[in-house]
Amino acid sequence: MTSQESAPARLVTIERHILDEQAKFPDASGDLTNLLYDLALAAKIIAREVNKAGLLDILGKAGLNNSSGDEVKKLDVFADRWIYRALDHTGRVAVMASEESEAIIPIPEKFRCGKYVLLFDPLDGSSNIDANAPIGTIFSIHKKISKGERGTLQDCLQPGHRQVAAGYVLYGTSTMLVYTTGAGVAGFTLDRSIGEFILSHPNIRVPERGKIYSVNEQNTIYWDPRVRAYVDWVKQDDKATQRPRAARYIGSMVADVHRTLMYGGLFMYPGSRKDPKGKLRLLYEASPMAFVMEQAGGAAIDGEGRILDIEARELHQRTPVYMGSKDDVSEVRQFLSGEHPAVRELATR
């Protein structure tokens, strides 16, 4: 076999893929394409730091708290700054918002504003950093809707179904970037030797039914009895409904949702007596991941309706999350609404 014969049919870099996608829209200015490039570049820089985190004295607490009161580690700060620096001067973004900042992040006056709005969680799952467990970056892109030149809070508080693109970067055994622009989901793996994200998972589809449930069961005592009933039910033995299901929980949303995309199943972070809206943030976590999940053929709800239809009232709003395989989401929805026979039984006991 010659070396030409053994070479893969076509090596597609993320740049090539984004450009090919743009070509489907003859009126596209290229701004979104370039914005996604910029994010991919920031992701490579963050991946580099995440990878040498154990070697450098970058680990450890920065002595700050983010606006949601969580502990901030140095790598969060690093990731936050790099995403900002990759985008602030490009003329493509009108305003940004980060999970790490209390208020919106304006574009400096000296730079031109563009037509896009970027919301991001720079380093999600950061409590896993010291354990070398997977962490991720999540991003959500909207079009600016306010009238003036510079973006406003109104631009950031749009419902998820108006996103023009969303995705995440998973810093795990390898670094992957997964994104959607509303026409399916594609995944790219970073080839460190050439510094390029290469298309490794074209057209990702989540299985319609999964065998895994993923939730922090420490919160069981605070859950609504219907959530408890569902989690008890998935552990029972019944071949016909593919039970018992396996439990998997990393505690890093990007990693838990990525596994759910690959293998199917249900990832959930329910509301509870302690935290009625759960823990996850609508704009930085739930909404972009819901867009990806739906585009891969799955579903994402807050227990009642689509996460993508939730009206955002504040930047750091939280929402309960149930996302994954369509059948699994519809099953948990039946439990939560009280329609499932197993819950009706519970009510008559």
Ligand code: AFP
């Ligand atoms: P950290 O960034 O503080 O580690 O939080 C991660 C996260 O926001 C999300 O990625 C996880 O799914 C969720 O919190 C885990 O929360 P619990 O630790 O309460 O299970």
